[in-house]
Amino acid sequence: MxxxxxxxxxxxxxxxxxxxxxxxxxxxxxxxxxxxxxxxxxxxxxxxxxxxxxxxxxxxxxxxxxxxxxxxxxxxxxxxxxxxxxxxxxxxxxxxxxxxxxxxxxxxxxxxxxxxxxxxxxxxxxxxxxxxxxxxxxxxxxxxxxxxxxxxxxxxxxxxxxxxxxxxxxxxxxxxxxxxxxxxxxxxxxxxxxxxxxxxxxxxxxxxxxxxxxxxxxxxxxxxxxxxxxxxxxxxxxxxxxxxxxxxxxxxxxxxxxxxxxxxxxxxxxxxxxxxxxxxxxxxxxxxxxxxxxxxxxxxxxxxxxxxxxxxxxxxxxxxxWPYSFPASEDFPHADQRGTIRGRLSVLDRYNSNEAIPANGAYVGLALPGVAGSFQKECKGYQFWTRADDQGHFSISKIRAGDYNLYAWVPGFIGDYRYDDAITITTGCSIDMDDLVYEPPRNGPTLWEIGVPDRSAAEFYVPDPDPMYINRLYINRPADKFRQYGLWERYAELYPNEDLVYTIGESDHRKDWFFAQVTRKIGDNAYKATTWRIKFKLDNIDQAAGTYTLHLALASANSSELQVRINDPEANPPHFSSGLIGSDNAIARHGIHGLYWLFSVDIQSAQLMQEDNTIYLTQARDTTPFQGVMYDYIRLEGPPSSSS
Incomplete structure (x- = not known):
């Protein structure tokens, strides 16, 4: 040297x-x-x-x-x-x-x-x-x-x-x-x-x-x-x-x-x-x-x-x-001008456990004050993140002075946590939080689920690339297969005559759920909306309790409109519509996720039938090959008293 x-x-x-x-x-x-x-x-x-x-x-x-x-x-x-x-x-x-x-x-x-x-x-x-x-x-x-x-x-x-x-x-x-x-x-x-x-x-x-x-x-x-x-x-x-x-x-x-x-x-x-x-x-x-x-x-x-x-x-x-001691600008605070926060996060999902469990591997962070989940769209301020250990303990150090909310999300659970009160970080502070408990969205017991709630579509079926369009770096690399070019075009090749049908209890999301619901090419520059079907059985519909819940967690959305219909593919208007959402372009840019979206749809028991039922998921916008959604996780919950 x-x-x-x-x-x-x-x-x-x-x-x-x-x-x-x-x-x-x-x-x-x-x-x-x-x-x-x-x-x-x-x-x-x-x-x-x-x-x-x-x-x-x-x-x-x-x-x-x-x-x-x-x-x-x-x-x-x-x-x-x-x-x-x-x-x-x-x-x-x-x-x-x-x-x-x-x-x-x-x-x-x-x-x-x-x-x-x-x-x-x-x-x-x-x-x-x-x-x-x-x-x-x-x-x-x-x-x-x-x-x-x-x-x-x-x-x-x-x-x-x-x-x-x-x-x-x-x-x-x-x-x-x-x-x-x-x-x-x-x-x-x-x-x-x-x-x-x-x-x-x-x-x-x-x-x-x-x-x-x-x-x-x-x-x-x-x-x-x-x-x-x-x-x-x-x-x-x-x-x-x-x-x-x-x-x-x-x-x-x-x-x-x-x-x-x-x-x-x-x-x-x-x-x-x-x-x-x-x-x-x-x-x-x-x-x-x-x-x-x-x-x-x-x-x-x-x-x-x-x-x-x-x-x-x-x-x-x-x-x-970090933070470096040598920058001379007064706008860059050194280590002794920053603060620390620590705590423990647990998860209480009452239909899985009567007691809170540690938020193992939770992402915990500070960002400018906002609503739950706003950190992913927040761009003006500073953010400070860590991951909780297997007991839910977390510690974030080297935080700039300022006012923040504490945010978190936990792999394995849907939704976002936000601590209710703003947190003020001051020079040299060391803040110990009370034990924090996140109660994820939950209205009733799980009847069925598709995927893993991890804000990614990586667990679904990612096809092999067209041999004409490959990057050799990603050959024989299953975890990175989604980085190959043109995978959106493989959907129509795999489903040439009808759209995807997924049967609860028979289908396997790793093989039978395409990683992105994209449009179908029907001409040189023409595309068609796609409708995916989820088929499932209900033995005992709880008419008294009334309301079932469909949670739709999306890992990505690009100029899309997700419509939900229950047992009637022609229902107009649809039972639920997201409206036009997203512009993350993750499908074209080889990303297995973009921004996270969560929709919870109420379904009245009168809309369901004994035995065979079908949920129709339509991505209704169809002017380009890159319009579509990636699902993170789907769950149907019964009413609170349901034993279905």
Whole structure:
């Protein structure tokens, strides 16, 4: 490790930080990364890219208030004011700030935010840190923030091997392979079939950046390896506190180009429900990051793949060091300015047990105050999550001061828990909660159920991909089969003449329940709604008690309308309709879940029949192949006094 002091060189149009291990070059005053010199490589970054990422940039996507959808103007955040925040032998911290101009043109691509981008280099450290403070103040107009991130485009000549997990590592196609002359665009621009790649080994594969998405809770380190000379470029995220949507929110990682991303806000796997919408003059400030860009190397090319293991070890060190002590902004609180909360959560499901049982493996977290489950759509504040142990005990530390609600959900049970009272975290506080008890939705005894309540459709039948459209990384990988392209098209092939029929007591959800209820293609550009049937028997209908309950937990919904009919497929109106719900696009983006939805439908006993009954589930919207729902879990309950 180098003992060289950190040196700063300021020029008219660029700034260079050098600690003897690497040299970082940024534009002045823009603050875009144009050079990373390391391990004998003049520049790890690509400056000749034909796409909109050049080198390393902070950027965002925004739209005017009231705009539909999730896309708007693309804003590469260029600083206009450069400042040296810290400069000594041990550390350099630089600021590249931009203040919104209220007199700017309405057509300006600059979002109405004040933004301060920071870069930090430490002595003896093989990498650098970056974070930013975003602020919306009184004189700023309403707007939508759709996405913000840090993006790095790595040298196309050097970085061809990607790693995002122990079992997700591979050599990658080239950006050139995605060109129209070498590929065929599939159902959307991100997905292409490689028909004439430079390297023949990739011929016949699908390339799609969404195949490499990852849940926030697992998205801690990813990047690329160069073999000549052997060096690694890794994006490490040591905390999820500044990410949006909770621990199961999915987002992009690294992908072909070669590109590596630190995603902070996005509509991926959530849609318009997770777009941040600001009112006129609404006060807001948030720190995104710091994240760590880690560089490593070995002397022997044969050991290059060990750089991944070293990157994981560095990630663990960064996590242990959180919150960092060195960022100079007063908006980033250090460890002694934060608080801790602990407690124990139990579950009382009265039709399963007369006593509360430990909430084994519960996801427990703090997020801005809201209704139960609102954390998955909450994007303006910070979130802090943990998992309870097998006795339901949980502890959350390093929490920023502020007002929160405590939220939880428990695998194996439907619904969401929220502690009734707001919780105020103050500097240095340590809060012990009373024993908490979650009573999940329950009106009567279980008559039958389909699936497992875990907010995912992974336990259902995920088909093999069409051999014409595969990613070889996921072949013979049952747990990740859903990442293959085009699985929505397999439904009509498996059910060519009639829609899915599931018989309680005979069918097996692992083989007989398709993972997504999608539309059926009936022409070149025509689609048809689908109706699935659940057949079941009731021996003793409780006419006196009256009301049965159908719980429908959805793992995903995209421009869908779920209709329920009881024993009458033609009932108009349907017994229940969700209305138009969801825009998470998880079907197209190879996600086994998006946002969680729960509907509880009352069924009067007069609608049911002795012996044979059928519930008809119709997904009624049918203009695209990607409209549909993924079920998490379905349960029919009898009336409270039912013995059916």
């Amino acid at each position: 180098s003992t060289t002091v950190v040196q700063l060189h300021i020029q008219d149009d660029q700034v260079v930080i050098d600690n003897g291990i690497l040299q970082l070059t940024l534009t002045n005053p823009g603050g875009n990364v144009t050079g990373i010199q390391y391990n004998g490589i003049d520049n790890l970054l690509e400056l000749r890219s034909p796409i909109n990422i050049i080198g390393g940039v902070w950027d965002l996507n925004w739209s005017e208030a009231g705009s539909p959808g999730t896309r708007g103007a693309f804003d590469t955040i260029e600083g206009t004011i450069f400042k040296v925040i810290v400069e000594n032998d041990e550390q350099v911290e630089l600021s590249f700030a931009r203040t919104w101009d209220p007199h700017s043109s309405p057509t300006s691509k600059h979002s109405p935010l004040n933004i301060d981008k920071r870069f930090i280099m430490l002595r003896g450290c093989s990498g650098f840190y970056s974070y930013a403070i975003y602020e919306h103040v009184e004189d700023m107009p309403a707007f939508n923030l759709n996405e913000t991130r840090i993006a790095f485009m790595l040298s196309m000549d050097k970085f061809h091997y990607m790693a995002i997990a122990d079992d997700k590592r591979r050599s990658m196609p080239l950006l050139e392979d995605r060109s129209p002359s070498r590929s065929q665009q599939l159902a959307y621009p991100e997905a292409v079939l490689l028909v004439d790649p430079v390297e023949p080994e990739f011929k016949g594969e699908v390339d799609d950046k969404y195949q490499y998405s990852c849940e926030n809770k697992d998205n801690q380190v990813h990047g690329f390896i160069c073999f000549d000379p052997p060096a690694g470029f890794w994006q490490i995220t040591p905390s999820n506190e500044f990410r949006t949507g909770g621990p199961l929110k999915q987002d992009l990682t690294s992908h072909v180009n070669p590109t590596t991303l630190a995603m902070f806000v996005s509509a991926h796997y959530g849609g318009e429900d997770v777009v941040i919408k600001f009112g006129s003059g609404e006060p807001w400030k948030k720190v995104f990051g710091p994240v760590f860009i880690y560089l490593n190397s070995v002397s022997d090319q044969n050991d290059a793949l060990s750089l991944w293991d070293n990157a994981k070890e560095q990630m663990r060190k960064e996590v242990q060091s």
